[in-house]
Amino acid sequence: MTTQHQTLSKALSRGVSYLDITPTMFREATEHYRAIAGTLQSHGLDADIKPYGSFGTGTVVRPSTDEGTGSYYDLDILAECHRDECGWTTPSSLREEVDGILEDDGTYAKMIEGSTHQCVTLAYAETDSRPAFRLDLSSGVHMDLPLGTDVAFAEEAVNLAWIDPDEWKGSNPKGLCKWFNDQNLRFRVYGLEARRKSLFEENPGAYASVEEIPEDMDRSALQRAVQVVKRSRDIYYRRAREDRAPSSCALMVLVTRFAEMLPQSSDVTTIVESFVEGCQAMRDGRFAIPNPAYPEDLAANWEQEKVDRFFNWIDELKLNLQADLSDSAKRDAAIDAILGSGTSDRLVRDKIFDPAPEPVRINRNVKPWRL
Amino acid sequence: MQDCLAATHALRKRHNSLTCTVVYIGDEAPYARVDGTIRLDGEQQGVRLVADYELSIVVSEDFPASVPKVRLSDGAPATYPHVDADGTLCLGVNGEIAMAMNNSAVPLIAFYDEVLLPNIYAIEYYRRYRVMPFGDRSHGSQGVLEFYREFFDVDDESAVCQLLRAAAFRSPYRRRGKCPCGSKLRATRCHANHIDQLRACVDKSILMDDLALVANAANITKTKSAKESARLRLKGHRKT
Ligand SMILES: [Zn+2]
Numbered sequence: 001m002t003t004q005h006q007t008l009s010k011a012l013s014r015g016v017s018y019l020d021i022t023p024t025m026f027r028e029a030t031e032h033y034r035a036i037a038g039t040l041q042s043h044g045l046d047a048d049i050k051p052y053g054s055f056g057t058g059t060v061v062r063p064s065t066d067e068g069t070g071s072y073y074d075l076d077i078l079a080e081c082h083r084d085e086c087g088w089t090t091p092s093s094l095r096e097e098v099d100g101i102l103e104d105d106g107t108y109a110k111m112i113e114g115s116t117h118q119c120v121t122l123a124y125a126e127t128d129s130r131p132a133f134r135l136d137l138s139s140g141v142h143m144d145l146p147l148g149t150d151v152a153f154a155e156e157a158v159n160l161a162w163i164d165p166d167e168w169k170g171s172n173p174k175g176l177c178k179w180f181n182d183q184n185l186r187f188r189v190y191g192l193e194a195r196r197k198s199l200f201e202e203n204p205g206a207y208a209s210v211e212e213i214p215e216d217m218d219r220s221a222l223q224r225a226v227q228v229v230k231r232s233r234d235i236y237y238r239r240a241r242e243d244r245a246p247s248s249c250a251l252m253v254l255v256t257r258f259a260e261m262l263p264q265s266s267d268v269t270t271i272v273e274s275f276v277e278g279c280q281a282m283r284d285g286r287f288a289i290p291n292p293a294y295p296e297d298l299a300a301n302w303e304q305e306k307v308d309r310f311f312n313w314i315d316e317l318k319l320n321l322q323a324d325l326s327d328s329a330k331r332d333a334a335i336d337a338i339l340g341s342g343t344s345d346r347l348v349r350d351k352i353f354d355p356a357p358e359p360v361r362i363n364r365n366v367k368p369w370r371l
Numbered sequence: 372m373q374d375c376l377a378a379t380h381a382l383r384k385r386h387n388s389l390t391c392t393v394v395y396i397g398d399e400a401p402y403a404r405v406d407g408t409i410r411l412d413g414e415q416q417g418v419r420l421v422a423d424y425e426l427s428i429v430v431s432e433d434f435p436a437s438v439p440k441v442r443l444s445d446g447a448p449a450t451y452p453h454v455d456a457d458g459t460l461c462l463g464v465n466g467e468i469a470m471a472m473n474n475s476a477v478p479l480i481a482f483y484d485e486v487l488l489p490n491i492y493a494i495e496y497y498r499r500y501r502v503m504p505f506g507d508r509s510h511g512s513q514g515v516l517e518f519y520r521e522f523f524d525v526d527d528e529s530a531v532c533q534l535l536r537a538a539a540f541r542s543p544y545r546r547r548g549k550c551p552c553g554s555k556l557r558a559t560r561c562h563a564n565h566i567d568q569l570r571a572c573v574d575k576s577i578l579m580d581d582l583a584l585v586a587n588a589a590n591i592t593k594t595k596s597a598k599e600s601a602r603l604r605l606k607g608h609r610k611t
Contacts, residue, residue: 239418240500316499329412333421337499341417359414359421362492366471366485368453369508369515370461371584 004325009267011325013219014202014352015339016227019062021055021073023206023217025130029055032124033077033135039108040079043101047079047139052173054248057180058219059226062131064234064340072123073133078173080158081141088141091161091168095120098139117162143170145295152179152293175293176249183256186264187220195219225271226255232320232338236313239337244306250289250298254279257292273321279314328356378479379403379430385480402431413492415504420495428487435478436574438468441487448498453490453507462490464508464518466573466581473572512588515581523565525552528589534562535585538569539578 021029030051037049053076054060063071081094088094099120102108113123119136126132140158145151153175159168195218200210207213219227229251237245258278259271266274287307289298302310316337323334331353332344347353382405383389389407405428412421425444431437440459447454453461462468468486475481489505496504508514519531533551537544544551550561558566569578 236500239496240502242502312501319499327421329410329421333412333419336419341419357412359412359419360488362413362415362489363485364415364489364505366463366467366489367506367508367518368461368490368493368503369464369467369518370453370455370510371512 005269006267007325008321009221009269011335011347011352012228012268012272012338013221013224014350015335015343015347016061016224016231017202017219018343018346019231019339020219020227021060021075021133022130023214025073025133026214026216028124028130029075029133029135032122033137036077036102036108036122036135036137037079039105040081040098040101045081045097045101046083047081047098049077049079049137050174050177052076052078052177054230054252056174056177057184057226057252058216058223059230059248059252061227061231061234064231064238071132073131074136075133076119076136076138076173078158078160079137079139080174081139083141088161091166092163094139094141094161095163098137115163117164118160138173140171143168149295151175151291151295152182154293157294170294172291172294176253176291179292180252180256183260184220184222187222187259187266188218190220190264192218221266221268221271222256222259224268225259225275226252228268228272228338229255229275229317231340232317233313235337235340236316237309240309240313242309244303244309246302246306246310247298249291253289253292253298269321272317276314276318276321279311280318283311328354329359332356378434378477379405379428381477382428382479382483386483402429404429409487409491411488411491411495413488415492418496418504420492420499422491422495424491424494430479433574435469435472436576438462438465438472438577439479439482441490443494447494450501451494451497452510460490460494462486464515464581465577466515466569467518467522469573469577470568512584512591515584516588516592519581519585523552523562525562527553528585528592529553532582532586532589534566535569535578535582538566538573539575539582541570 033049033051037047040047040049050056055075055077060073060075062073079098081088081098088097095115099115102112102120102122108122111122111124113121113134115121119138122135122137124133124135138160140160143157143159145154145157151172153172156175156178157170157172158174160171162169196210196213199213199217200207230248233245233251237243255271255275258274259266262270262274287299287302290296291298299307320334320337323330325331325334335344335347336342344353344356348355386407386409389405389409406426408423408425410421410423413419427442427444429440429442431439441462442459446458447460455461463486468482471485472478472482493504493507496502508517516528516531519535520526523531523534525531525534530552533553537551544558544566546558546563548558550556550558550563551566552562554561
């Protein structure tokens, strides 16, 4: 293994850790969604609330619009509602019940930021100990997939209640989390103690001892790789001023799929590289991203331009992974292109990188023109 | 010839990755050529781009009255829209470039810093993200009109023409007289400084070329709007 490879892994893991959810936020968000379940219960609505998406897989990254303040971490939670007999006849009757309980509640009424087609959003303002975050609460009921449907955790499938227009949307967010966490297990056990030790050392004062670090705050190389890929997507699509970006869910599936054949000792660089190579191999042929936990193609509605942009991003990511790290200017530009500007400065402050020369400020004096 | 050689030597002194060759082609005007690799390490709005570009800069005998030509050894990115038919880069409106160069004591260095480097940054940005980082001008005469509109801060095309004419031809304009833009103000209180700056920095031949293009663009707009109003009049007639 080359030094370049190791340096890159270290920079990517550390750099993306700056964007992760904090232990305080994780604890508070968990308390909050449990409290919501309690409130629903006290109004006679029996619901299990579970995190899903990045919150359920430990792959949260700060939104890229965030240049320090004023933006939110978005955390997804799902209320799986139970009722004997006939349940709810329409999606909107379920959503009205959930939204209604929260709207009538003294605590939640003032936190509701909005209700959309898919979910109701509760906002938690910034405090001294953590940044602001939002809980996007989706509601649904259990659904039985046809017998013999060949997907992972089929028993976790739900019908999500969407409103305006009313729609039961078959899905399996919790099953997908379980699938990921299963796949992640072998990466998690590898080097766990060493990671916990360095997490302890990198966050002086955050934990009293290594033993105090909650399991949920540990991040395997696979989780870090998913975070790196998602962040790279955010930065690329923002710089390209293009909003047809691939979903986090689709990326999580691709990264995990292409890591299946890798040894459990693989580091972040290896996993991200295998994602890039795997995607590049998809260039010729039909483009599809099967959901491992639900019979659907996550890329079903991608138009050609979206597919082309996707490959353009993959090429750009590859270019950055291959940057010559011994050239400190190229190194900083590549790391910032993947993780966002300011990341390399922080790596310098944390003594992971040596300082690079200052770039020239580009004035926009002259604009290209031709006859 | 001395000017153009001195300019290339000054540039090479600052960037030692560049080499300097003087080339004569047949009976054509002699020119100096600078070849080499330049390093782009630029940042704009938080986006840092670093890349090495191999290129050649051709400076002709009448420099700095003319604008240098630049060619990338590996060519520009496939769909990059600002390359001329002869393969040289379209760096900007000539008057705009001349002004950026000649505001400085060492025009070729100003050309490098103010014109070439931002263009290389734009090319690298485009190569990665398929979009121009700080916009570009419309192709053809419309783009020239855009620049002079911004420069004079005047919207009306015929006013832009009159101001450019005043800069290109010395005779019909007096600083203490009415401003050519039609504002009825004295030029000294209006566009005199703009006109002086153009006269000082931009060669007459470039001004004449740009004037022709601006007049052409203004004419196109006028014809369009005349047609439009004729069409509207016709519509109005039909209604009544
Ligand atoms: Zn005026």
